[in-house]
Amino acid sequence: MTVAGSKTYTAFAGSRRIASGVLAEAAVQAKAVLDADEWAQVLIFDDVTSEVVDLDFRGTASDVLARLAEKTSGSTETVPEDAARKPGRPKLGVVAREVTLLPRHWSWLAGQPGGASVALRKLVEQASRANAGRDQRRQAKDSAYRFLSAIAGNLPGFEEAARALFADQPEQLSNQMELWPGDIRAHAMKLLSGAFERAGDGACGE
Incomplete structure (x- = not known):
């Protein structure tokens, strides 16, 4: 919560x-x-x-x-009183939503221990762990781009900086931001700390 x-x-x-x-x-x-x-x-x-x-x-x-x-005040998630009667066991944090698969996928899932729901949850957990680093870098890039688009879109070198960001070129990105206002650059570098595979070695590290 x-x-x-x-x-x-x-x-x-x-x-x-x-x-x-x-x-x-x-x-x-x-x-x-x-x-x-x-x-x-x-x-x-x-x-x-x-x-x-x-x-x-x-x-x-x-x-x-x-x-x-x-x-x-109403942003904290709560469980409705009738949640126990709805599918998905929401009191345990499990929510029912529609999933569209091909017949062969449903056949394979039906044969897994615990059935389709358990198998899907296991697959999602495995994928999330395997892709954790990649997801973190993507989310960091998206966040940095969103910030820079809102506040630095008119600064010189913005388009080049954006291209460098998504091309995994931290040195080029840092060069484009070099003459930008210090506070914008500092906040961008903070957001970019998780944007590249070797953040500690990149030119955009703090």
Whole structure:
């Protein structure tokens, strides 16, 4: 069970990083910047996915926090009272969803110990472990690209940097970002720490 408030976020005002922490902290700092300059370009990023968080900054800082609390209060997942009557044994974390396979696949699954559901869960677990490193690198690249697209899309060398990112060329990527604002570069490098197979040796390592 994940509580939304335990996640961390980073806020930028233009090219300057103004906050890093839980969403409430980032929101308060962003609100302070907007109160000082209503035309400031403020963005708050999820530190894992780099999705931009959309907040309502009208009113006082207390108003912003109140709306944020109301918005996130229902984000914790709960099990409905009638969940035990639904397929998939949701109380154990197992959820029923449609899977489309060819007849020969169903025939093979039916012959496995425990039946199709157990066999599919085992296959998924094996695949997730085998591809863990690859998945981590892909997710890191996607997150870094999402961040850079939102905040550095107009900077010189952005297109070249994007190509280098997905071509597994950390040195070329670092070269393209060399003249970018320091806070943008630092946050991008943090996101990129898991983007390449040998992150510790890459030019984008911290």
